[in-house]
Amino acid sequence: METNIKSKTLDEFKTITGTMINPAVQEWKDNGGKVIGYFCCNIPDEVMTAAGILPLRLRGTGSTGTELSDAFYSSINCSFPRHVFNMALNHEFDILDGLIVPNSCDHIRRIYDNWLRQLDIGFLEMFNLPRKVEEPQVQWYKDEVHLLVEKLEKQFGVEITEEKLKNAIKLHNENRRLLKQIYELRKVDNPPITGGQMIAVIVAGTAIPRDKYNEMLKELLEDLKGAEGIKDHRARLMVLGGILDDPEYMDILEDQGGLVVTDSICFGTRLFWTEVSEEGDPYEAIARYQIQQRPTCPRSYGDQPKRAQYLLDMIKEFKVDGVIGERLLFCDSWVVEHYMNDQDLKEAGVPFLKLDREYILSGKGQLRTRVQAFLEMLGGK
C-alpha cells in the first residue's frame, strides 16, 4: 500500500533507515564529531545531544547473518542482539566513540559483557535501569543521569551544563511534538502516510542530528498536509510490541489491505507520545519522564494496568479495528505482556493477532497468510 505523496524528505528518511551508518553520521564524524551508540528507548539521549555528541541508536539493519556472534550468544537468545553484535564483530560499528547499554532485557544487557571482552571501544557504559515506576526509582534514574554526565564529561572533555541539558530537552521535545503532529494526521479516515513509511521516519530520527531531524520533519509535515489520503484499506490496525525497525514488515501487513494507523512499539509512540518537562531541574525532568511519564514497555514492573489503558486509548483515538501484537522469539517480556493483552483485548471486544518473528524479516509468505486471515476475520471491505 502506497500513498500518492511525493516527498523528497520521505525518500531521504527511507534511505537513512535502510542503512546503519548513514551519510549524516559519516558527515558528522568527518567533521570531527563524536558518536555514541545506545540501545532502547530508556537511555536519556538528550544527555548526548547536550554534550555535543551524536546519539546513534543501534540496530541490526543490513545484517545478513550471525556467524560470528553465535559463538557468544545461544540459540535461545533473541536474534536482535545476535545481529547487532555480529555487525560489531564485523567492525561495522567501529565508527562509534562509545556505547551505552541499559539492562533493558536479558539479551541486550549481555551485549555489554560480550562487547567489553571482545571489542575495544573508548567508552562503554552500563546504564542501570530500575524496573519499578515509583518515586525511589525516579530518584535512582536521576542519579544514573548525573553519573552518566560525569563520565561523559571526563571521557570526552566536554561540559554538560544544566542550560545545555535544558536546550537539548527542548530540541528533543520538538522532535516529539512534530512526530505527534504527523500521528494526528493518521487519525482521519484516510491518513496520508502508511505504517511502513512512518516507521522509516521514526527510525531515521534516532540516527541523525536532532536539529536536522526537526527540519526534515517540518518539511514532511508540509508534504503530508497537501497529500491525498489512503482510501483502499480494508481495516485500521495498531501494531503493539518491541523492537520493530523494518519498514518492510509493516509493508507486508499493509500489502494485504490493513493500514497501520498507530502503534506502541520501541520505534513508535513510546518514544514521543509525552514530553520531558522543560521546567525545573532537567535531571529530575528526564528521570520522571523516563520512569513515570513516557509510555512504558513490559520491562517496567507494576505499570501493566497503565499500559493496558494506553492501548485502549490508542484504539479509540485512532479508530483501530484490530491489533497486531508482534514479538521477537525468545522475548520473555513481551510473551507475558501479550498473554495479558490477549485477555484485556478480548474483554474489550478488540480482535488481536499475536505474531512471533525473527529480527531479520523471514517467513514472509506465512506472515501474509496470517495477516490475510486476520483481516478476513475483521470483516473488512
Add this chain to the structure above:
Amino acid sequence: MDEKKERSLSRIREELAMYEPVVELLKLEPGEMGHLQLPIVENIVEQHKGTIECVEEGKTFLASQFTNPVEILTAMDVHWYFHIQQLFAASGSGGGLHTDEDLEGADKLNIPRDCCTLIRLGHYLQVAGLYPIPTAYLSITEPCDSIAGWHAAFMHHPDWRNIPVFAPDPPYHTDERAIDYYARQMREMVDFITEHTGQTLDMDRLRETVEETNKGYALWMEYNEIRRSSPTPHSYTLPLSCFFQINTLGAGDPKKTLWYKDIVADAERRVKENKPEFPNQKIRVFWYDIQPFYFGEIVSWLEQEWGGVIAMDMVSYCPYELIDTSTEDSMFQGLAKRAFQHGPMVHQGRGLAENVIYDITRIVKDYKIDCVIFPGHMGHKDMAASSSIMRETCRELGVPFLYIGLDVADHRYTTADEIKDRISQFFTAMGLG
C-alpha cells in the same frame, strides 16, 4: 470452606499426606542419615500445616519469593509460603504424580513454549487455582525478564487482582549506593506487611533472628569448606537442603542451627573416616545452574556410571556474608545484600557477568573441580548469553566446560537419556573418569 479455597490447598494436603508418614518412619528407623533428613521433612510438614491453618481459619498470611528476607517475616511473626516452592515441591512437579498433568496444563495456556517453563508452570498452577490466595503478596522484579513478567501476570489474574503486592526492585550493580537503595526497599516492605497484616517489627526480635540465622550461615560456610575435601562427604541432596533449611519457615529457630551443626559434624566424620555418602568418586563436577526436577535420576546415573560427584552447584554455593547486627541500618543493609547479591539466581542472573567469572574461578580452584557443566535451563536466557564468558573462564583455568541446554521442569525438552549421552560423550572426549 468454599470450593476454591479447598482446591487451593489440595496439593499441599496431598504432600502432607505423603510426608507425615515419612516423619514417623524416620523417627522409628532413622538409619545413618535420619537425623539430618528428619528436620527437613518436619519443616515442610510444619510449613504446610501453617498454610492450611491460615486458609481454614481465615488468618492473615503472605505469599513470598525466595529472595525476600525470611528474617523479617519471622521477626514480624507472620506466616508465609514461597510459591516457587509450590512449583518445585507441593505441585508434585518435582517428578511426582502431577508432573505431566501440570506440563500439559501449562502447554494449553496460550503462552509460547520458548517462554521459561517454570513461569508457564507457575502460571498454570495459579490459573488452575492451586495456590492459596494470601492476604498480601511479596513479589520481586529480578533476576530475569520472565520473573518480572510472571509477577505481573499473577497480579493480572482476576482472583489475585485485588491482593496487595509489594515488589522490591534489585539494582543491577552492587555498590554502596545499590545496597542503600535496596535496604530502603526492605524497610518499605516492613511497612507494607504492617499495613496489610497488622503485624509490626520488633527490632530486638529481628536482631535475635538475624543472629541465629548468622549462626546457620556460618555453619553452612563451614560445611562448604569441608566439601572441598576429596572425596566429598555427601551426595547432592543434603547440600541443596542447606539453602532450603535457612530460607523457609522457622528461620532463626535454634533447632535449625542445630541441623547445620549436625550436618557439619556428619561431614567432618565422613572426611575423617574416609566414608563418603557416595564412594568411589572419580570426577568432581561443578553444576552451574539450578537442578532439574528429574535431577535424582541424573545424579544417580552420574555417580554409578561415572563416579561423578556434584562437588558444588549454584544453589548450595554460599557467597553469603554474616550480617552486622550492631545497628538497625547495618541489619537492613546486611539483609539487603543477602537478598539481592547472594541468593541463587539473583546472584548469577542479575548483574554483570563478573559474578559468573568470580563464581567459576573461585569454585574451580577451591573445590578441585574436574569439569564445569552449565546445564543451561531454557529460561535462563541471560546466562545463555554469558556461556561464552563461562567457556573462556574455564579455558583460562584449564578445566573442561559443557553446555547442555535443557529444561529444568520439562523432561521432554532434552530427555534424561539425551543429557546422559551428552555428559558421557563429554567425559570421554575430555578423558575424564
